[in-house]
Amino acid sequence: MQPVNGDITTLLIDYASATPPQSARDVMRLSVLDWAACGIAGAAQGEFSNWARGLGTSGPSTGFDGIARTMPDAALVNGTLSHALDYDDTHFDHIGHPSVVVCSAALAVGEAQDAPLASVIDAALVGAEASIATGLWLGRAHYQIGYHQTATAGAFGATIAAARLLNLTPAQMRHAIGLCSTMASGLKSQFGTMGKPLNAGLAARTGVEAALWAQTGMTAAPDGLAGPLGFGDTHHGAGDPVKLDWRMPRVSHKFHACCHGLHACLEAVRDIPLADAQQITVHTHPRWLTVCNQPAPETGLGAKFSYAHVLAMTASGHDTGDIAAFSDACARDAGMVRFRHRVQVHADPQLTEMQARVVVDGTTYLHDLDTPLSLDQRTARLMQKARALVGARADGIWAAITNGDRAGLVQLLTS
Known part of the structure; x- marks a missing residue:
């Protein structure tokens, strides 16, 4: 070639x-x-x-x-x-x-x-x-x-x-x-x-x-x-x-029914229990801060562009792969609104657009969407x-x- x-x-x-x-x-x-x-x-x-x-x-x-x-x-x-x-x-x-x-x-x-x-x-x-x-x-x-x-x-x-x-x-x-x-x-x-x-x-x-x-x-x-x-x-x-x-x-491929900019973050904590987490810090490529960092969405559509809310959904057991989960009622749920305050988001130009680093109560989890999945x-x-x-x-x-x-x-x- x-x-x-x-x-x-x-x-x-x-x-x-x-x-x-x-x-x-x-x-x-x-x-x-x-x-x-x-x-x-x-x-x-x-x-x-x-x-x-x-x-x-x-x-x-x-x-x-x-x-x-x-x-x-x-x-x-x-x-x-x-x-x-x-x-x-x-x-x-x-x-x-x-x-x-x-x-x-x-x-x-x-x-x-x-x-x-x-x-x-x-x-x-x-x-x-x-x-x-x-x-x-x-x-x-x-x-x-x-x-x-x-x-x-x-x-x-x-x-x-x-x-x-x-x-x-x-x-x-x-x-x-x-x-x-x-x-x-x-x-x-x-x-x-x-x-x-x-x-x-x-x-x-x-x-x-x-x-x-x-x-x-x-x-x-x-x-x-x-x-x-x-x-x-x-x-x-x-x-x-x-x-x-x-x-x-x-x-x-999208495995979460939200903005692709949130996916590396969600994959990083896919197997991590978040319900009792007190502080979650997301480090992401600067580009995503203007795309999917709505801190307090009030609609289901807005929730698809919010680090804080998708992590609140994950902590509450909601399936982020289910389109129906992104409802207006979910965006306004009092428990998830409270949880969103535990999430902070920071830009890190050292990360690629495919990567996210998530720190949960001092423990760091990293995911790169470029990591190959086997065909199976x-x-x-x-x-x-x-x-x-x-x-x-x-x-x-x-x-x-x-x-x-x-x-x-x-x-x-x-x-």
């Missing part, structure tokens, strides 16, 4: 035809399970039901709401619904949620193409890798200035996933990437609103549309991503060199999460994925 000196477009085209290693496939299959469970649970919330009904209702691809639509509209609906709970996987190399975008695009195209499920999963995998690589190429400044990498880098990943399934030529892929470059968008200002999951859905739709349009012969700038006045130039892209690599095995450990925890989200249907979904049953998987997504 040789470094690519700024030619990100060629790198993305290379991903489209790459053969993934089995280790990456194994993790991607688990991400498909996670995406499916999050999408089914997101559709059950009903928050987006009125919006989705306004879209077309005829086509070859199925949405989590059970409605058949065109490929782009199905990708839009599924990308949005699977990110609605913000409980899907995150890749911290570029701080983005890859699976909600690329799985939604890949299944929409794969179903319409009658592609084997193994091909759909491989397409989603190379799409995820392409989105992460694009995010790395754009650099952290792109994210810090206000762009939502799930939406921006994710759109290019969706383009590659769709292009692989549509068997586009390298020339067509270059045009598809150019078309995506003029459509990709998404802002962090939408965080905390329905606009955030919509960003993921729009990215999935953009990728499918760009690939379909290139297939019909539509052309674009020869390098709309990295060329002069291209996406990188105009969106604070650093143009950092990136090589073809397999990064999805390091994806971080990851599978067990994701099955536990999926069952909590969708019940026994989780077992059927996993069986369909492992057996390569695309039709069975689609049926379970909507039944």
Whole structure:
């Protein structure tokens, strides 16, 4: 694997035809399970039901709401619904949620193409890798200035996933990437609103549309991503060199139904009794202090962004992996409000964004989300999460994925 000196477009085209290693496939299959469970649970919330009904209702691809639509509209609906709970996987190399975008695009195209499920999963995998690589190429400044990498880098990943399934030529892929470059968008200002999951859905739709349009012969700038006045130039892209690599095995799945910035802290004390703790000090990367350090949340949503409250929940025996546990009543519970005063949070620039150090009455516990989980450990925890989200249907979904049953998987997504 040789470094690519700024030619990100060629790198993305290379991903489209790459053969993934089995280790990456194994993790991607688990991400498909996670995406499916999050999408089914997101559709059950009903928050987006009125919006989705306004879209077309005829086509070859199925949405989590059970409605058949065109490929782009199905990708839009599924990308949005699977990110609605913000409980899907995150890749911290570029701080983005890859699976909600690329799985939604890949299944929409794969179903319409009658592609084997193994091909759909491989397409989603190379799409995820392409989105992460694009995010790395754009650099952290792109994210810090206000762009939502799930939406921006994710759109290019969706383009590659769709292009692989549509068997586009390298020339067509270059045009598809150019078309995506003029459509990709998404802002962090939408965080905390329905606009955030919509960003993921729009990215999935953009990728499918760009690939379909290139297939019909539509052309674009020869390098709309990295060329002069291209996406990188105009969106604070650093143009950092990136090589073809397999990064999805390091994806971080959410095992707690709250902001990912809280997860290292919760994992550090996962097996530690906290009920009688008198003083808890959390040391975390400075970035998280402006994201998930609400000291006194009054709503269930606010509780998902509070070190003090999730530790109070843990001490009280509440399951932080259960979305229903993050209720307004829980946020206002008098016992947990009292416990929150025992928690202090400090920034430590020596820690990475994946690490937390928690001191409980003088004893220190450290956790790094980069610590590898074995495939069996990851599978067990994701099955536990999926069952909590969708019940026994989780077992059927996993069986369909492992057996390569695309039709069975689609049926379970909507039944």
